[in-house]
Amino acid sequence: EIGIFVYISMFFGWGMGLASNPQYMVRILAAKDKKTAKHMILHALIFLCVLYFALTQIGLGLRILFPQLKNYCSADDVFIYAVVNLMNTPFSGFFLISVIGACVSTANSQLHLIGCMLSYDVTAQITKKKMSEEQILILARVFIFIGGTAALILSVNPPEDMLSFGADIWGLFSAALAPLIYGGLYWKRRTKAGAVGAFFTGLICSVLFWKMDLRIYWAFPATLCAAAVYVVIPMFEKKRGAEE
Known part of the structure; x- marks a missing residue:
């Protein structure tokens, strides 16, 4: 306990x-x-x-x-289960959409942060040759793809708790x-x-x-x-x- x-x-x-x-x-x-x-x-x-x-x-x-x-x-699913099975009201869909919206907003911020930090704050600072904005943008997209793919793989087999x-x-x-x-x-x-x-x-x-x-x-x-x-x-x- x-x-x-x-x-x-x-x-x-x-x-x-x-x-x-x-x-x-x-x-x-x-x-x-x-x-x-x-x-x-x-x-x-x-x-x-x-x-x-x-x-x-x-x-x-x-x-x-x-x-x-x-x-x-x-414990991870108690709120979702309660909304779907215990709150049979017209607002159930609204609550579920709110949860999805929060997840999308968080994922958007995290992926944007991964792309910006790894491309501009890390890669662009350690390279000897100055990178153009287009190169930094391409790198940011690559890092966002890598971060999103890693998150997707983790979601397939998430931790038990x-x-x-x-x-x-x-x-x-x-x-x-x-x-x-x-x-x-x-x-x-x-x-x-x-x-x-x-x-x-x-x-x-x-x-x-x-x-x-x-x-x-x-x-x-x-x-x-x-x-x-x-x-x-x-x-x-x-x-x-x-x-x-």
Whole structure:
């Protein structure tokens, strides 16, 4: 059984991990100024907390009202099953279309991010010869095709527990990227060395803590370790500069 502390600390999986999604960084960079970016992040966190709290309550309510659900479907499919079989209203189709629309929107953002980052931010930066816009566009299409094909192959044989799998993926994002994103926006003493150290600390701690038998969700201590490195390294740099 999963303890209450695991449920609470899983916020650093679905919560902070989702809020550290690279596709959201594109929105942050597109903000007209720093103030707008800060407000956007805070409002997004509030919105996500409210939304996921509502979804949690709906899921718990369905388990109480329809205890037989666990005999017909897994936790991943409970909402779809409830809409199709338990909500015989004219709005059932609307709910299903909403789910499909959300999936298409997310896939569109992720594939767009894959194409842009791997073509412009990675390939175009490491090649010695300057690439034209047409070449970058072709590369972006190739990477989008590769990413979409990989996702399609994964969907043919998905993990047994998609919710836990998703939480682990977002937990990795939380440990590796959350300190960088929010520290970069809200901490004035940030440094490049601290960001690099925090990133690799998050990755290493994620690998170390992932399979450990902890009483809390593994992404929580991994994110704390990365945040600590993000803060400590600039302090050492400042101390070294003062001594010199």
